[in-house]
Amino acid sequence: MVSLLLTFEMLYLIGLGLGDAKDITVKGLEVVRRCSRVYLETYTSILTVGKEALEEFYGRKLILADREEVEQEADNILKDADISDIGFLVVGDPFGATTHSDLVLRATKLGIPYRVIHNASIMNAVGCCGLQLYKFGETVSIVFWTDTWRPESFFDKVKKNRQNGMHTLCLLDIKVKEQSLENLMKGRKIYEPPRYMSVNQAAQQLMEIVQNQRIRGEEPAITEETLCVGLARVGAEDQKIAAGTLQQMCTVDLGEPLHSLIITGGSIHPLELEMLNLFSVPKNSLESQSIDGLGT
Amino acid sequence: MVSLLLTFEMLYLIGLGLGDAKDITVKGLEVVRRCSRVYLETYTSILTVGKEALEEFYGRKLILADREEVEQEADNILKDADISDIGFLVVGDPFGATTHSDLVLRATKLGIPYRVIHNASIMNAVGCCGLQLYKFGETVSIVFWTDTWRPESFFDKVKKNRQNGMHTLCLLDIKVKEQSLENLMKGRKIYEPPRYMSVNQAAQQLMEIVQNQRIRGEEPAITEETLCVGLARVGAEDQKIAAGTLQQMCTVDLGEPLHSLIITGGSIHPLELEMLNLFSVPKNSLESQSIDGLGT
Numbered sequence: 001m002v003s004l005l006l007t008f009e010m011l012y013l014i015g016l017g018l019g020d021a022k023d024i025t026v027k028g029l030e031v032v033r034r035c036s037r038v039y040l041e042t043y044t045s046i047l048t049v050g051k052e053a054l055e056e057f058y059g060r061k062l063i064l065a066d067r068e069e070v071e072q073e074a075d076n077i078l079k080d081a082d083i084s085d086i087g088f089l090v091v092g093d094p095f096g097a098t099t100h101s102d103l104v105l106r107a108t109k110l111g112i113p114y115r116v117i118h119n120a121s122i123m124n125a126v127g128c129c130g131l132q133l134y135k136f137g138e139t140v141s142i143v144f145w146t147d148t149w150r151p152e153s154f155f156d157k158v159k160k161n162r163q164n165g166m167h168t169l170c171l172l173d174i175k176v177k178e179q180s181l182e183n184l185m186k187g188r189k190i191y192e193p194p195r196y197m198s199v200n201q202a203a204q205q206l207m208e209i210v211q212n213q214r215i216r217g218e219e220p221a222i223t224e225e226t227l228c229v230g231l232a233r234v235g236a237e238d239q240k241i242a243a244g245t246l247q248q249m250c251t252v253d254l255g256e257p258l259h260s261l262i263i264t265g266g267s268i269h270p271l272e273l274e275m276l277n278l279f280s281v282p283k284n285s286l287e288s289q290s291i292d293g294l295g296t
Numbered sequence: 297m298v299s300l301l302l303t304f305e306m307l308y309l310i311g312l313g314l315g316d317a318k319d320i321t322v323k324g325l326e327v328v329r330r331c332s333r334v335y336l337e338t339y340t341s342i343l344t345v346g347k348e349a350l351e352e353f354y355g356r357k358l359i360l361a362d363r364e365e366v367e368q369e370a371d372n373i374l375k376d377a378d379i380s381d382i383g384f385l386v387v388g389d390p391f392g393a394t395t396h397s398d399l400v401l402r403a404t405k406l407g408i409p410y411r412v413i414h415n416a417s418i419m420n421a422v423g424c425c426g427l428q429l430y431k432f433g434e435t436v437s438i439v440f441w442t443d444t445w446r447p448e449s450f451f452d453k454v455k456k457n458r459q460n461g462m463h464t465l466c467l468l469d470i471k472v473k474e475q476s477l478e479n480l481m482k483g484r485k486i487y488e489p490p491r492y493m494s495v496n497q498a499a500q501q502l503m504e505i506v507q508n509q510r511i512r513g514e515e516p517a518i519t520e521e522t523l524c525v526g527l528a529r530v531g532a533e534d535q536k537i538a539a540g541t542l543q544q545m546c547t548v549d550l551g552e553p554l555h556s557l558i559i560t561g562g563s564i565h566p567l568e569l570e571m572l573n574l575f576s577v578p579k580n581s582l583e584s585q586s587i588d589g590l591g592t
Contacts, residue, residue, distance in 0.1 A: 015416065022321065023323055024322055025318065025319050025320065025322070025415070026317075026319070026320055026322060026325055027315070027316075027318040029322055030318070093420050093423065094423075094424075095420070095429065096420055096423065096429065102567070104571070104574075105567075105570055105574075108574060115533075116424050118313060118416035118424070118530075118531050119415065119416050120414035120415050120416055120417075121420045123419070123420040123423075123429050123430075124389050124392055124417045125389065125391075125414045127389065127390075127391025127392065127419075128390075128391050128412050130391075130397050133392065134419075134435035134436075134437075137433055137434065138430060138432075138433065138460070138462060139429070139430035141430075164434070166433070171430075234414075235412075235414045237411075271397050271398070271401075274397070275400065278401075278404060
């Protein structure tokens with residue numbers, strides 16, 4: 001097999017997949033090992049291993065790139081990409097949960113060719129729970145609420161998806177390089193420890209939205225009994241999947257990040273249900289419970 | 297890094313990604329090389345290289361498994377998976393376009409543990425055209441029409457997606473191990489050459505549906521001017537992407553299979569549009585054309 005990859009100097013956007021260092025593709029690894037500089041994007045997702053484990057496996061140094069750097073110093077990242085290969089590593093797929101279109105467009109404007117080396121992302125790997133991927137509607141993001149900012153607007157999309165019988169993948173918030181209000185106001189670049197929303201937290205926020213809608217006299221699109229699926233560390237050896245009611249998602253223990261949550265679409269295909277039963281919590285069949293969503 | 301993968305004998309469902317032999321993950325390759333038997337699923341998708349190229353790269357023999365075998369002889373595939381590792385290779389991701397839930401459920405019933413090694417599939421790799429993945433609605437399949445079977449029902453899903461401002465990924469038909477009517481009736485296991493639907497063929501069928509709806513006095517959800525994206529060999533080095541009207545998709549030359557088609561959702565984000573302009577056909581900006589879908 002002759003690879004043409006070596007012919008041009010360019011920007012490579014390389015997906016790392018979801019688990020650990022070995023989830024990179026063989027092609028991706030070859031490119032990483034020969035690039036003159038390799039950046040590791042750190043703000044949209046994480047692997048179960050850190051930068052050091054990746055560096056050890058790749059046998060080379062990586063440059064961390066947070067959102068600020070990618071957005072404000074894209075030209076530094078692209079520097080010399082016309083005369084040497086530059087790698088930009090993204091957990092999941094480069095065009096997965098978040099788009100890296102901006103970097104591609106900047107490269108193109110500078111006349112730098114680019115190439116994407118795809119990998120699994122949560123957007124397709126969620127299929128492992130048994131829900132059929134083609135039946136997913138619009139993906140939503142659930143952000144950490146604060147005392148003063150408690151957005152509910154994403155809930156309309158869940159409603160629309162359910163009205164159309166579609167499942168909703170909820171991507172859960174990640175806070176990295178977050179500054180406390182005090183440090184932010186004083187301009188001190190001191191950052192809080194990273195935070196990753198758990199399925200429990202997401203489910204609790206959803207329960208509160210349901211309650212709020214009831215108080216306002218609205219008919220909520222989901223209830224405490226709606227069938228949901230919590231997923232943790234998808235693709236890793238210790239991945240966990242739990243299928244149960246929204247209420248159960250408030251307390252199920254899925255362990256370390258990253259977590260994702262699926263709100264099922266109301267009508268579940270028998271084959272989907274059979275797969276979900278492998279992951280039901282508590283460990284009795286989902287069919288024996290009065291769960292909203294099991295009318296098929 | 298110590299891998300725990302070696303601990304249990306089990307069934308491995310391994311995604312191969314989309315391009316060639318080197319799109320397997322490092323983890324997947326390690327598993328393939330040590331399994332006692334490895335099957336290659338041949339009916340849902342294809343790579344740009346064949347079985348021989350894979351065998352050469354993996355350094356081992358593969359057993360082809362068509363739909364019939366997987367469905368009717370699953371027990372053979374699973375034989376001895378409790379005492380040795382069995383690999384089952386799927387182009388894309390094992391839970392991508394088509395579900396392989398059935399094999400997983402059979403393994404589980406036999407007490408055989410399983411593990412999924414994810415990879416890119418068309419379901420997430422289409423993000424490379426610049427359309428945002430979270431804005432895709434239900435995925436549809438477009439099948440080859442015959443003289444007597446010309447289904448249009450999938451078109452309702454396109455309509456619903458567009459009403460909700462969502463893009464529609466259309467997976468295009470694959471016919472492998474197809475028998476002519478004569479051979480089928482005579483019980484002869486002689487198969488026609490494989491057929492893969494092109495973007496041109498899909499667009500032509502869509503145009504006919506639009507015409508039929510007009511004849512019936514219905515308002516079609518799309519027109520000849522609707523902005524579409526044709527994709528060919530996504531993830532391969534010679535991948536091609538073309539953005540233009542449905543009309544243009546009828547004649548655009550994207551080369552060899554596999555092809556996919558996206559019908560955009562009506563309202564395109566400026567960043568999406570800027571990316572699509574990299575692939576516009578003919579080579580003038582999409583903004584200068586009277587294309588349906590560019591109202592933002």
